[in-house]
Amino acid sequence: MKVVQIPNGIQLEGVEHFNIDHTFLCGQCFRWDKNKDGSFEGVAFEKAIKITQSNNDIFIYNTNKRDFENIWLKYLDLDKDYSMIKAQLSKDEVMTAAIGYGWGIRILQQELWECLVSFIISSSNNIPRIKRIIASLCQLYGKPIKLGDKTHYTFPSADELSGITEQDLAPIKAGFRAKYIVDAVNKVNSGLIQLEQLKKLPLCEAKKSLMQINGVGPKVADCVLLFGCGRYGAFPVDVWIDRAMRGLYPCECEKACGIRELGENMYGDYCGLAQQYIFYYARENNMFK
DNA sequence: CACCAGGCAAGCC
DNA sequence: GGCTTGCATGGT
DSSP states (O other): OEEEEETTEEEEESOOSOOHHHHHHSSSOSSEEEOTTSOEEEEETTEEEEEEEETTEEEEESOOHHHIIIIIHHHTTTTSOHHHHHHHHOOSHHHHHHHHHSTTOOOOOOOHHHHHHHHHHTTTOOHHHHHHHHHHHHHHHSOEEEETTEEEEOOOOTTTTTTOOTTTTGGGOOGGGHHHHHHHHHHHHTTSSOHHHHTTSOHHHHHHHHTTSTTOOHHHHHHHHHHHSOOTTOOOOOHHHHHHHHHHOHHHHHHSSOHHHHHHHHHGGGHHHHHHHHHHHHHHTTOOO
């Protein structure tokens, strides 16, 4: 991959195993919007960028080489060897087909705090509304940043949210999840939950720690570990993955003691990525129900 | 064709 | 089973 400076941005030449539709639409993130021209724009690490793709060339606007190396290279997971990972995961025909379908998925290395709050909001909810609630939270408590003539907002840190109450959050219409957000703010600010430590703790310890927060159960915790901590060994199971796995691996599911355990045993260290391939494959092909 | 009522949705308590 | 909110659904 070659990084070239262009007017108001950079161009990445010869990027493989990466597709912006697959990556931004596979359900892992809530802060990216697709424009009519096919480009995506979004915010991470207090920067707003726009991304387009033409075959193996990626164009990132409103950035520079330095930010790419410091932020976007890691965020977009472009520093990983996906050809090796895919080879390791291609153990059966179903997974091979799923990888063939969502070949351009990369697991975004999202900011931990944002990821935690986002997946608390995701519980018993649908993507359009999750996105709306997060956007409201950012507009209300984040800082404005410009991208062209559009204004985006940063995701407010736990510190910036310190002291908020359920009533303060009423305008974002998070419903019963508002009290969970408040609990997350308090437990992170008090030091009870040390977010950065989660990246080093054994997976089950990290999960236990996260589940001390009201509104964080096994599924939300696994999502936070996978999408916010770079823990590819986490295999989040929601109703959709449950249905997809039962549909695609009926015999294996029958024997297994649980879908999460099955996923971990079948795909090992990179089962979290396997989960994304299955999810995208099943959903985009209407295999649910 | 509006309009409304009741069900229900990427979980957790 | 309840929880907020919003919306697709089918019945009127």
